[in-house]
Amino acid sequence: MGRAPCCEKVGLKKGRWTAEEDVLLTKYIQANGEGSWRSLPKNAGILRCGKSCRLRWINYLRADLKRGNFTSQEEEVIINLHATLGNRWSLIASYLPGRTDNEIKNYWNSHLSRKIHSFRRPLTQSMPVIMDLTKTAVIAKRKGGRNSKGSMKEIKSRSTAKDTGSCSNKPAENVCVNEVVPFPSTPLLEKETLSTTAIEDRMVLDQHGEDKERTTHVVPSPCQDTVVEGMLGSSEERESLVSEEGTIENSMQCPSGNAEKGTGILAPHESIDSSETEWFNDILDSELLQPSGDLTFTELGEDSGNVKTHTTAANNEETVSRNCSADSGGDLSSCTSTTFYFVDDWEWENVVPRSELWDEKEYMCSWLWEPSDYHGKGERHKVDDNGFEGHNPMIAANALLFS
DNA sequence: AATGGAATCAACCGCGTGCGC
DNA sequence: GGCGCACGCGGTTGATTCCAT
Numbered sequence: 001m002g003r004a005p006c007c008e009k010v011g012l013k014k015g016r017w018t019a020e021e022d023v024l025l026t027k028y029i030q031a032n033g034e035g036s037w038r039s040l041p042k043n044a045g046i047l048r049c050g051k052s053c054r055l056r057w058i059n060y061l062r063a064d065l066k067r068g069n070f071t072s073q074e075e076e077v078i079i080n081l082h083a084t085l086g087n088r089w090s091l092i093a094s095y096l097p098g099r100t101d102n103e104i105k106n107y108w109n110s111h112l113s114r115k116i117h118s119f120r121r122p123l124t125q126s127m128p129v130i131m132d133l134t135k136t137a138v139i140a141k142r143k144g145g146r147n148s149k150g151s152m153k154e155i156k157s158r159s160t161a162k163d164t165g166s167c168s169n170k171p172a173e174n175v176c177v178n179e180v181v182p183f184p185s186t187p188l189l190e191k192e193t194l195s196t197t198a199i200e201d202r203m204v205l206d207q208h209g210e211d212k213e214r215t216t217h218v219v220p221s222p223c224q225d226t227v228v229e230g231m232l233g234s235s236e237e238r239e240s241l242v243s244e245e246g247t248i249e250n251s252m253q254c255p256s257g258n259a260e261k262g263t264g265i266l267a268p269h270e271s272i273d274s275s276e277t278e279w280f281n282d283i284l285d286s287e288l289l290q291p292s293g294d295l296t297f298t299e300l301g302e303d304s305g306n307v308k309t310h311t312t313a314a315n316n317e318e319t320v321s322r323n324c325s326a327d328s329g330g331d332l333s334s335c336t337s338t339t340f341y342f343v344d345d346w347e348w349e350n351v352v353p354r355s356e357l358w359d360e361k362e363y364m365c366s367w368l369w370e371p372s373d374y375h376g377k378g379e380r381h382k383v384d385d386n387g388f389e390g391h392n393p394m395i396a397a398n399a400l401l402f403s
Numbered sequence: 404a405a406t407g408g409a410a411t412c413a414a415c416c417g418c419g420t421g422c423g424c
Numbered sequence: 425g426g427c428g429c430a431c432g433c434g435g436t437t438g439a440t441t442c443c444a445t
Contacts, residue, residue, distance in 0.1 A: 016413070016439080038430065054431080055414065090433060105434075106412050 013047045017056050021046055025053055026061050059102045066098025070107055078104055079112055 013021075028044035034057065036043075037050035046053060059065075070078070074096055081092045089101035089108075096104065 014415075036430090049415090051416090051431085052414075058432095059413070087434065101433075102413075109435095110411055 011047065012049055021048065022061055025057060029057060059100045064098055065100065074099070075112065078108060082108060
């Protein structure tokens with residue numbers, strides 16, 4: 001037996017919605033609430049499929065929709081969540097208040113995916129090029145066609161923001177707080193495959209020129225306060241997530257102040273001072289990608305004698321060599337507090353609220369079943385409440401979940 | 404000014420899933 | 425357990441917009 005059509009298609013209007021239809025739909029939903037989409041068109045006097053009404057409402061008429069261009073922060077959220085979640089647009093949309101899955105999907109398809117592909121270096125390419133990533137945006141400029149309305153507006157607003165002295169994207173001068181933390185690059189799900197390294201993914205992320213706007217970024221979280229508190233434990237326990245090195249161990253949390261609104265902050269410890277977390281764009285802007293595919297940069301700590309050199313190889317392995325300041329006596333705890341995140345260094349819970357993630361169970365978490373065999377770089381090594389020691393807490397979470 | 408072509412995005416379509424009977 | 429229905433999601437389409445020539 002074939003599937004019944006969602007609604008009677010005969011005599012129903014298709015195509016663009018008129019203002020009159022919008023008014024009818026809006027008034028009806030305001031009076032009767034959402035739902036019952038099948039019967040809604042008839043009751044509201046709209047010659048549309050219920051499905052079409054639902055889509056129109058969700059994607060266009062809802063009052064809480066954010067209009068306008070995607071901010072650079074939103075872009076990064078999308079890019080990184082997509083790297084994590086794949087084409088789960090509705091899930092991604094749940095992290096972007098006022099944005100719909102359709103909008104994000106369109107934006108991805110029209111803007112972001114193209115950017116990424118523009119920057120992906122063929123793995124077989126052996127051309128010995130040392131890339132100055134600040135210049136690659138110029139290379140990636142598309143050949144023709146019109147500029148998007150958004151990009152045109154962005155160009156205008158960028159110059160305005162610059163003039164008004166708003167937040168700069170330059171790390172050394174970055175005075176903005178509450179920035180979203182960089183997201184992990186993780187195996188993709190579903191149809192997408194991660195054909196490039198995280199380095200390459202990160203390469204795409206700073207194509208907005210030199211004046212990326214930096215503003216407070218609050219990302220909604222579907223998690224509830226009670227759940228999060230239960231997951232994360234007391235504030236003292238959360239404090240304990242600060243590692244020996246002084247690097248901040250990120251935890252998704254729903255501060256009670258935001259929980260009422262159903263939002264959380266997708267940043268460690270409610271806000272991340274820019275001095276503690278580098279934008280990976282900025283990192284890449286100022287560093288060099290080696291011909292071998294390795295990315296090497298040197299990080300200066302708060303004192304000039306405190307140097308940490310990172311080399312992220314094309315094979316996704318990172319080595320970190322430290323030269324702590326002499327007066328620290330080599331104590332790692334005095335080393336620089338800046339944390340850089342790399343391919344194998346992400347903490348999943350930074351990205352997705354645990355409740356969200358864990359609902360996905362093994363499908364979402366299977367790739368996390370890896371032993372932690374290196375130390376430092378923000379990796380938690382503690383015995384958790386369930387006795388899982390020396391492993392990434394996500395692994396412990398998985399073990400608990402599937403036990 | 405006309406036109407081709409690329410970009411954008413609203414909307415459509417089919418499928419999967421959950422739920423009630 | 426099977427069936428039908430409603431809903432939600434993601435892929436795709438096509439109308440529209442606007443830049444480049």
